[in-house]
Amino acid sequence: MPAGFFRVCLVVVAAIVNHPLLFPRENTTLQESDKEIIQKLKKHEENLRIEQLRLEQEIARRDAEANMNLEGKGKEDKLPWDFWSTISMVIFLLIEIWRQDFQDGHLQEPNNEEDDMSLWGNIFQAVSLPNKTALSTFYERFIRSTTNDAVRTREFVEGFADDLLEALRSVCNRDTDMEVDDSVGVGSMYENWRVNKPLVCDLLVPFAPPEPYHFRSEIWDSVKSSPEDKQGYGKVKVCRPDEEATGCICDKTKLGEDMLCLLHSKSSETKLNSEMEVLLCSKNTQYLDTDQVMKWFQIAITKAWNKISHKYEFDVTFSHLDAPGALKIRFRSGKFITLNLTPVVQYDDSDVYFISHFPNSGLLNDFSSSTYWLLSFTVYERRFLKEMAKKLPENSCHLSCLQILAFLHGKQSTLTGQSGLTNYHLKTVLLHLLLARPAPNWSFEKLDARLREMLKYLEKSLHEKKLYHFMIGNRSIPESVRLPESFLVAEPLNLFRQFVLHRSIYKKTMDNFYEMLKNASVLINEYTLHVPADHTDVTTKP
Structure with missing residues (x-):
């Protein structure tokens, strides 16, 4: 033993x-x-x-x-x-x-991604951002002067859009074509933080089917068969008159052979079945197809412009064929204005809209199926910013931080190409911080501190691949915004969820982000020194 x-x-x-x-x-x-x-x-x-x-x-x-x-x-x-x-x-x-x-x-x-994370962290420690004086000077000499023409540009675009949509209504067949409402201004131009040229105006154009048809909204939360990656999306079903009562007495009472409903005649229903559904719906379905809607809208816009072009002394062309109404107005002097008219469907009686295409969505494109429409909360986001502006100090720095960050991101995208990061992500960071920080912290004297905080928040979100949508699943939103309850209690939506699957795009995004940080001081100093104090935006003046 x-x-x-x-x-x-x-x-x-x-x-x-x-x-x-x-x-x-x-x-x-x-x-x-x-x-x-x-x-x-x-x-x-x-x-x-x-x-x-x-x-x-x-x-x-x-x-x-x-x-x-x-x-x-x-x-x-x-x-x-x-x-x-x-x-x-x-x-x-x-x-x-x-x-x-x-x-x-x-x-x-070592895993490549882990190596990159360690390297990125070291780069951030070595980055020197502009100081408070440089940021203030840059904002006053460049950004404030660049946005001087924003109000005049909005007024011109809104007037032209109203005229164009009125012409569109006149060239459409009221019995078989869509009914188009007035446009709704959204995005950075209407939230007063657009800075990069050209000053693009984004307008939503709600449309609805002719009677007796109607749209029925199906969001991801109400459809059990909806894929997990379609959170934040929905479908729009075109309902026929016989599928759901429309409120007319002819739906509830059998009319005699010698009696007809003046609103819902059989002949008009036959036309609708053969024309409208084929025109806008996905093949062999009753769901609106984003690509079909884009084609219909581009054709309608072209017809409308041809009808009123003789009244104007400028040319209008499509700047992007893969967007429904991305238009460029070019004057004889060579100056131009750009605008996006995007067809949307209203969700129930709210200000949430199903949007067919999102302009400037970066490299990440979630539209894998043309029957899924992304939900747009831009009207509520604009309302939230207005509500917060009432509580913040006079001449607060919240929009100034977003403008500077959007400027740096835009210049970096010009240098190294698009990545998975968009201006909407930058705005989402600001919205979260507006709720998290007391109002006095947003005084203009704290511009540099708040800008650094936004960058740190964005860096943390990129490292974790997690940035939550501000409007979906956020119960801290003030009641004055009047967001529907169904979205407040929904599961939070991660805007960076695609980075988990698209590693090459994620790496490019991180590279661009830290390259932007390294170039920040150089860009700001360059534009501060070489832009005269009376600088104006010459590309957008009619």
Whole structure:
């Protein structure tokens, strides 16, 4: 028995003494001989397993002999043979676990993404952002002067859009075509933080089907079959007159053969079935198709412009064919104005809209199916900013921070191309911080502190690949915004969820973000020194 115990101790001591991680070769560092150490570890591991098997067999043989010799003696004088086997197994197991932990922590090949995260963190520590004086000077000399024409540009665009939509209504067939409402101004131009040229106006154009048809909204929360990655999306179903009562008495009462409903005639229903559904719905479905709607809207806009073009002394063209109403107004002087007219469907009786296409959505495009429409909360976001402006100090810096950040992001995108980061993400960061920070913290004197805080919040969100939508699942939104209850109690929506799947886009986004930080001081100083104090936006003046 003592011999068996001695053999166990001998093997353990030999394993420890010969373990390459505990007693490495002289003048050899771990980093310089990783491959050699790994090979030796495998070899020692195999030798230890062989020795363990041999040792177990030897202990078993010796214990069997001892049991024969000590038969009849008290049980307290002997230990079962498997006791020493168990001890040896536990010792070897502990050594193996320790070795694996050490190897995993120090010898495994580093993951590229983890390396990048470490590198990005080091870059951030070395970045020097502009100081308060530089930021204030840059804002006064460049951003404030750039946005001087914003009000006049909005007024011109709104007048032209009203005229264009009125012409659109006149060229459409009222019995078989869509009914178009007045446009709704949204986005940075109407929230007073647009800074990058050209000053683009975004206008939503709600439309509805002709009677007796109607739209039925289906958001992700109410459709059990909706995919998980479609949170924040919905479908728009075109309901026929016979699917759901419209409120007219002809739906509830059988009319005689010699009686007709003046609103819902059979002939008009036949036309609608053959024309409208084929025109706007996805094939073999009753759901609105975003691509079909885009084609219909572009054709309608073209017809409307042809009708009123003789009244104007400028040309109108489509600036992007993959967007419904991305228009460019070019004057004879060479100056131009751009605007986006986007067809949308109102969600119930709220100010939430199903939007067919989002302009400037970056590299991440979630529109994998043309029957899914993204929900737009821009009207509520604009309302929230107005409500917060009443509580913030006079001449607060919240929009100034967003303008500077949007400027830096726009210039970086021009230098290195688009990434997965958009201005909407930047605005979402601001909205979250407006709720999180007391109103006095947003005085203009704290411009540099709030800008740094926005950058830190954005960096943290990018590292975690998690930035929650401000309007969905956020119960802290003030009641004065009047957001529907169904969205307040919904599950939070992560705007960065696509970064988990698109690693190449995520890496490009992180590279662009830290490149933007490194270039921030240079860009701000360059534009501050070379832009005259009376600088105006020459590209958007009619």
